[in-house]
Amino acid sequence: MPLNCSSLATKVPHTLGGLKTTATTTTIHVGGGGFFNLFSKTHQNNSLYIASLSLNKRNSSQRYCLSSSSSSSFVMEDTKDMVFSTLEPGKYSKELDIAVRAVQMACFLCQKVQESLISKTTSQLQAKDDNSPVTIADWSVQATVSWILSETLGSRNVAIIAEEDVQTLSKADSAGLLEAVVQTVNDCLAEAPRFGLKAPGTSLGSSEVLEAISRCNSTGGPNGRFWALDPVDGTLGFVRGDQYAVALALIEDGEVVLGVLGCPNYPMRKEWLSYHHRYHRIISKLTPPTSESWDKGCVIYTRRGSGEAWMQPLIQGHKKLVWPNSATPVKVSTIENPALATFCEPVEKANSSHSFTAGLAHSVGLRKQPLRVYSMVKYAAIARGDAEIFMKFARAGYKEKIWDHAAGVIIIQEAGGVVTDAGGRPLDFSKGMYLEGLDRGIIACAGAKLHEKITRAVDASWNSSSL
Numbered sequence: 001m002p003l004n005c006s007s008l009a010t011k012v013p014h015t016l017g018g019l020k021t022t023a024t025t026t027t028i029h030v031g032g033g034g035f036f037n038l039f040s041k042t043h044q045n046n047s048l049y050i051a052s053l054s055l056n057k058r059n060s061s062q063r064y065c066l067s068s069s070s071s072s073s074f075v076m077e078d079t080k081d082m083v084f085s086t087l088e089p090g091k092y093s094k095e096l097d098i099a100v101r102a103v104q105m106a107c108f109l110c111q112k113v114q115e116s117l118i119s120k121t122t123s124q125l126q127a128k129d130d131n132s133p134v135t136i137a138d139w140s141v142q143a144t145v146s147w148i149l150s151e152t153l154g155s156r157n158v159a160i161i162a163e164e165d166v167q168t169l170s171k172a173d174s175a176g177l178l179e180a181v182v183q184t185v186n187d188c189l190a191e192a193p194r195f196g197l198k199a200p201g202t203s204l205g206s207s208e209v210l211e212a213i214s215r216c217n218s219t220g221g222p223n224g225r226f227w228a229l230d231p232v233d234g235t236l237g238f239v240r241g242d243q244y245a246v247a248l249a250l251i252e253d254g255e256v257v258l259g260v261l262g263c264p265n266y267p268m269r270k271e272w273l274s275y276h277h278r279y280h281r282i283i284s285k286l287t288p289p290t291s292e293s294w295d296k297g298c299v300i301y302t303r304r305g306s307g308e309a310w311m312q313p314l315i316q317g318h319k320k321l322v323w324p325n326s327a328t329p330v331k332v333s334t335i336e337n338p339a340l341a342t343f344c345e346p347v348e349k350a351n352s353s354h355s356f357t358a359g360l361a362h363s364v365g366l367r368k369q370p371l372r373v374y375s376m377v378k379y380a381a382i383a384r385g386d387a388e389i390f391m392k393f394a395r396a397g398y399k400e401k402i403w404d405h406a407a408g409v410i411i412i413q414e415a416g417g418v419v420t421d422a423g424g425r426p427l428d429f430s431k432g433m434y435l436e437g438l439d440r441g442i443i444a445c446a447g448a449k450l451h452e453k454i455t456r457a458v459d460a461s462w463n464s465s466s467l
C-alpha cells in the first residue's frame with residue numbers, strides 16, 4: 001500500500017561502503033498516537049536502497065518491509081515474520097574500517113609470498129600434523145592481523161579464533177622458518193601507513209610475533225565478541241598459485257556481524273575463474289594493469305543488516321589506500337532458471353562429494369559444468385553475481401570450522417543471497433570452533449527459488465547416497 005504521510009526528517013551524512021550516502025531518520029506520525037521510525041539511505045544517484053522501519057505503537061508488534069527504487073514512493077508489505085536488524089546505523093564502523101585495511105594488508109603479504117613460492121621451489125612449505133601444507137603466509141597473516149587488531153582496538157578488547165597455532169613455529173628446529181615469518185611480518189607492517197594504519201615504532205622481534213599468533217586463542221562460543229580469522233583459506237590453491245582467500249569475521253553473541261573476504265587472485269573476468277591458474281598468470285602478464293585498471297584481486301565486506309556488500313580492488317603497486325578505495329556494491333545474480341545457473345564446489349573431491357552434487361545438479365536441471373574453485377572465493381563468486389550456487393557435502397564425520405564460512409556467509413546474505421545447511425537452517429556460529437549441528441551440507445544460493453529446489457533434491461536423494 002502506498003504510504004502517504006507528513007514527516008519530520010533528520011539527515012545525517014553516512015558512509016558504509018563506496019558511495020556517499022545520506023542517512024535519513026524520519027518520524028512518521030500515524031493514527032492512534034503511534035509513529036514509525038524510518039531509517040533510510042539515499043545514494044548520490046538519488047536511489048533509495050535500504051530502509052528499516054519500526055512501528056512504535058502501543059499493543060503492536062507489527063513489522064513492515066519497505067522496498068523502493070526511488071526516494072519518493074514506498075511499497076509496504078506486512079512481513080510479521082521478517083527479522084529486522086536492530087543494529088544502530090554505523091555500529092561496528094570502526095571495526096569494519098580496520099578489518100578491511102587489515103585484510104588489504106594481508107592480501108598484499110600473501111601476493112608477495114605466493115609470487116616467491118611460485119618462482120622458487122617448495123622449500124617454504126612445511127607439513128602440518130594433518131599433512132596439509134602450511135606456508136609462511138599463514139603464520140605471517142595471522143600475526144599481522146592479530147597485531148593490527150590489538151594495536152587499533154586495544155588488546156584487551158580483542159579476542160580472535162584462528163586456524164594456526166605456534167607449536168610448529170616455536171620448535172627449536174623451526175628457527176629458520178620463524179625468522180622468515182618475522183621478516184615477512186615486519187616487511188608487511190612497515191607498509192602499514194599506505195593502508196592508513198600505524199606501523200610499529202620498531203620492528204617486531206620473534207617473541208612479539210609468536211605472541212601475536214598465540215593471542216588468537218579464543219574458543220568462540222555463544223557470548224561476547226570475537227573475531228574469526230582464516231589467514232589463508234584454501235592453502236592448496238595458494239601453494240598451487242591458484243585461488244585462495246583471507247577471511248575475517250566479527251561474531252557477537254553467536255551472530256556474525258561483520259564479514260571481510262580478501263580474494264587476491266579473483267580475476268577481473270569471471271570466465272577466468274575456471275581457467276587453470278597457469279593460463280591466468282600468462283594472461284595477467286600479457287595484460288599488465290594500467291594505473292586506471294586492476295587485473296585481479298578484491299576485498300569484499302559487509303555489515304549485518306546493512307543490506308549491502310561492497311567490493312574494493314586491492315591496492316596496486318605503491319599506491320595508498322584512500323577509503324573506500326573505489327568500492328562498488330556487489331549483488332547476487334538474478335538468475336533463477338537452473339539451466340542458466342552456475343554452481344561452484346571445492347576442487348578437491350576429498351572436501352566435498354563431486355558425485356553427490358553431480359546427481360543433484362542433474363535432478364534440478366543444472367546444465368553447466370561445475371565451477372571448481374579453491375577456498376571461500378566460491379562465496380565471493382556468489383556474492384558478486386558470477387555464480388548462483390555453492391554446495392559443499394563433506395564426508396560423514398568431518399566438522400566444518402567457523403572461520404571457513406563466517407565471512408562468506410554474511411557477505412552472501414547481505415548481497416541478497418541465501419545460505420543454510422541442507423536442512424534449510426542457518427549455520428550456527430555460536431557453538432565454538434565448529435559449525436555444530438550442521439545438517440548434511442552447506443547450500444548457498446543467489447535466490448530462494450534455487451535454494452528451495454536444491455534442498456528438496458537433497459532430501460529426495462540423500463538416503464540413496466553413500467554419504
Ligand SMILES: Nc1ncnc2c1ncn2[C@@H]1O[C@H](COP(=O)(O)O)[C@@H](OP(=O)(O)O)[C@H]1O
Pocket residue numbers: 132163230232233234235236345346347348350351352373374375376394395398401404
Ligand atoms: N576432509 C575435508 N572435508 C571438508 N573440508 C575440508 C576437509 N579438509 C579440509 N577442509 C577444509 O576445506 C578448506 C578448503 O576449502 P576448499 O576445499 O573449498 O578449497 C580448508 O581450508 P584451509 O585451506 O584453510 O585449511 C579446510 O578447512
Ligand SMILES: [Mg+2]
Pocket residue numbers: 230232233234403404
Ligand atoms: Mg580454511
